[in-house]
Amino acid sequence: MSGRRRRALVLLALALACGGLAASQVRQTVEEVEERTGAPVSVLVARESLPADREIDPGSLAVKEVPERYAPRDGLTAPRDAAGLRTSISVSAGSYLTAGHLQGGSGRGAGGLRRGERALEIAVAGGEALAGASPGSTVDVLVSTEGREAAGRTFLALESVELLDLRPGAGGAGAAEDSEGSGPVSREGAAATATATATLRVSTRQAVYLTAAQNFAREVRLLPRPAGDRGRAGRASVDAGGL
Known part of the structure; x- marks a missing residue:
């Protein structure tokens, strides 16, 4: 083998090695970026x-x-x-x-959940105001608490939440028959004053918060929003001492 041909083969081998190394470095860089920012x-x-x-x-x-x-x-x-x-x-x-x-705040119909979203079923109050609420509309969520030591308080918990489903009846009288029909079973928390069961499109953090409110607060109330209303009220809150 001539010296010129040998040198050409050596250069080719070096080029292939450098190419493989560069590809490996690029792949490693891409993996590091995806680890920081996601795929x-x-x-x-x-x-x-x-x-x-x-x-x-x-x-x-x-x-x-x-x-x-x-x-x-x-x-x-x-x-x-x-x-x-x-x-x-x-x-x-x-x-x-x-x-x-989008009008109604929905981009996949009432049932389709997007990344990071959850469908939460919760007992709510709302009276006749809920009669006109329909899947795809938006609501504000009020939570009322009644502590043993602190004064009761009502505050705006969430704004412009999409309503996925609404069914009447959730033990509005505060009691319901048990599964064997042997007598009334007391409902606790917000379920005691609820008049309907709503399914809301929320984040995981919001789902945890509203579940706690349903279990420990006195009432969770929905306020239907007019179509296209995207106004914000901010941190609205009133305690019993301010009445």
Whole structure:
């Protein structure tokens, strides 16, 4: 083998080794980035500016991949999720399209849960005000407590929560027959004053909070919101001493 050919083979071997090393380093870098920011996930963005109260055409949307850490929690992932729905506010071109941009706050129908969401069933009060509430509408959640030592308090726990389902009846009289019909069984917590059972679209943290409220608070009450109302009241609270 001539010296020139030997040198060519050596250079080729070195090039292959360097290429393999570079590929390994790139793969390691990608894995480190994904560990910090999460794997790429699909999100929906607006191809063009969408004015408020516009029916969404799938052609005006595009799918983009971003690290999971930077994807909006209520972001939609496919054009079909928003097809035929209407925007509640204007969306600029290139912006993520989220459930909050849609009238009713829903992007997959009443039953579809997005990443990070939970469906929570809870006993609630609301009286006749709940008669007009329907799946897909939004509600505010009031919690009333009645401590043994501290004064009772009513406060706004959550705002603009999507209602997935609503069924009348939850032991509004504070008691119910047991499974064998032998007599009344006392209901405790918010179930004692509840008039309906609601299923809400919430985050895990919100689900834990509302479950605690149902078990330990005196009442959990829903206030239906008018369609398109996205106003915020903030930390509204009144205690018994302020009445």
